[in-house]
Amino acid sequence: MPMLKPGLLVTVSVHSLTEKGDGIATLEGRPLYIEGALPDEQVEIQLNLVKPNFCQGTLVRVLQPAAARREDFCPYTACGGCQLRVMSDEAQLDLKRRLLLDVLQARGLDCPVADTLGMSEPFHYRNKAQYAVQRGPNVGFYAKHSHQLVEVDECRVQAPVTTEVVQRIRAWMRSCAVPAYNEATHEGCIRHIMVRNGIHSGELMVVLVAAEAPSDEALAQLVAELESVTGLASLILNINVAVGNRVLGPENRLLWGKELIVDSLDGLEFAISPLSFYQVNPRQTEVLYREAMRLANLQGNEVVFDLYCGIGTISLFMARHAKQVIGIELVPEAIADARANAELNAIANIEFHQGAAEQLVPQLYAEGVTADVVVVDPPRKGCDAALLATLAEMQPERLVYVSCNPKTLARDLAWLCEHGFKLEQATPVDMFPHTMHVETVALLTRMQGK
Incomplete structure (x- = not known):
């Protein structure tokens, strides 16, 4: 050669x-x-x-070609979003199960691993789209490992209405001569377009992110341009003057409609603001949480800890079938949303604490507060060692681990299995079709005699 x-x-x-x-x-x-x-x-x-x-x-x-290869469904090949788009849906689900099996076996863990729970129609599943805006105006997503914009007219994993919104805002920028923001010179106006849609409610929120507010006349024309979009319930101007990659700034100005939209998961309603964390694939979120509920096997008399609870989605699911739920989350804004969501759904057997789980759980345990069932849904880095040590001392009957990172999941499961727990089963869930992302729900039980 x-x-x-x-x-x-x-x-x-x-x-x-x-x-x-x-x-x-x-x-x-x-x-x-x-x-x-x-x-x-x-x-x-x-x-x-x-x-x-x-x-x-x-x-x-x-x-x-491999047997799993199919025709690429996306013309925007430079976009780094859907890494597996040339792989068949069935092969993707098998791959994600094998990825989970591999990391578990590498840690010496042996348990039944279910088939990946996938979507019957794995397109247009995202309820949140964030488009970058650059000079042109060009609107799209960043290329892989760069800030080079890939202009996108239509995205197969976003809700179809986002295409219409982007087209109308692009036309408005041209007609009103509203400039895009320049990352190099920090001049200009429009930085991002964010669209959030309620999959079940049909409500739509459009957030225009700007370094400075356009003129009142231009904003009035923007309202006129967008108010006829089907489902539009909220139009917000977000001001972000910071230099850097953060999409949203701290200031929101309501231009039209209401400040929040509402969507539902399994009969529960959730209020969504521009800054709210909310699962971007609600249909698979229901699949994920129902699997977590199945593994938790609540009988109605349990105390449940929901750790890293976010805006309380899992907490509210569990509270309908438990005696009491205690949710713990580090981010203050998420805890405020969680409390508001509990009130919105008239659920009273639930309380939320703001702080780090690795600090609050040991404190609660020292005060004699324990759980029969614990649910953890940590970030990609997994659970903190101090939290795991407290759970090993507490020895709840069942521990349901929801993970977005198979490697840190396997690490934590291996540690827990060395400290009084038995790994019963694991179920991969395809939350993000056409990507390498694997979500997992695993069940551990307290070993006999512990």
């Missing part, structure tokens, strides 16, 4: 995927990463980066 250098065409066989969804082949003893290639494929690639320990290549053509 000729000396490896950028521009060289080579043929390789792909054997696996990276955590980001890129194909992995082996070239002269080093890993070769290829975006868009699938396992069990023979592909021709052009090298674009050659390092002593790895190489990167651009897919030129697929010589022998």
